[in-house]
Amino acid sequence: MKNWFVAQTHAQSEIKAAQQLRNQGFTVYLPQYLKPRRHARRQDMVSAPLFPRYLFVAFDPERDRWRAVRSTIGISHMIGNSDRPLPVPDQVINDIRSREDANGKVVLNKIHGLKVGEKVRVLAGAFADRYGIFQSITDDDRVRVLLTLLGQTFAAELPIETVSASA
Numbered sequence: 001m002k003n004w005f006v007a008q009t010h011a012q013s014e015i016k017a018a019q020q021l022r023n024q025g026f027t028v029y030l031p032q033y034l035k036p037r038r039h040a041r042r043q044d045m046v047s048a049p050l051f052p053r054y055l056f057v058a059f060d061p062e063r064d065r066w067r068a069v070r071s072t073i074g075i076s077h078m079i080g081n082s083d084r085p086l087p088v089p090d091q092v093i094n095d096i097r098s099r100e101d102a103n104g105k106v107v108l109n110k111i112h113g114l115k116v117g118e119k120v121r122v123l124a125g126a127f128a129d130r131y132g133i134f135q136s137i138t139d140d141d142r143v144r145v146l147l148t149l150l151g152q153t154f155a156a157e158l159p160i161e162t163v164s165a166s167a
Helices: 014-023 090-097 108-112
Strands: 003-009 027-029 032-039 042-049 054-059 075-078 119-122 131-137 142-149 152-159 163-165
Touching: 003 014, 003 090, 014 027, 014 054, 014 075, 027 090, 119 142
Parallel strands: none
Antiparallel strands: 003 054, 003 075, 027 054, 032 042, 119 131, 119 163, 131 142, 142 152
């Protein structure tokens, strides 16, 4: 029976490793999300791995040549004990896939239950008990919130655990 397993890749080799594994006949799942990128005073959105340096590979360890995964271009090693990889419960993969949009990208805002434009309340820190508008989640588990203070609106990046949806 096929199970999902985790393979660690070399740095920035997730896409190359996934393609090499697919060429060998393996089923691969590389969850990606849209990440904001700033360059030359412009900001755009680019695809990035949800779990940098990791991807999921499905195979039956009793029937498939799973040891070939370890020697695939771009793969560092399989996650597991010394002689066998450890399976990932199907529910983990299903939960990640349930958060994908129509383009197959994982929507991070759904993970944290916040939607762009939603009113939020700051729970702690310098802006505690203030209300703002949720804008986005940044790479380092912080949220960008539009706040108004002294008649001026500005964007603040706050730790995600200090912001909650406003009732």
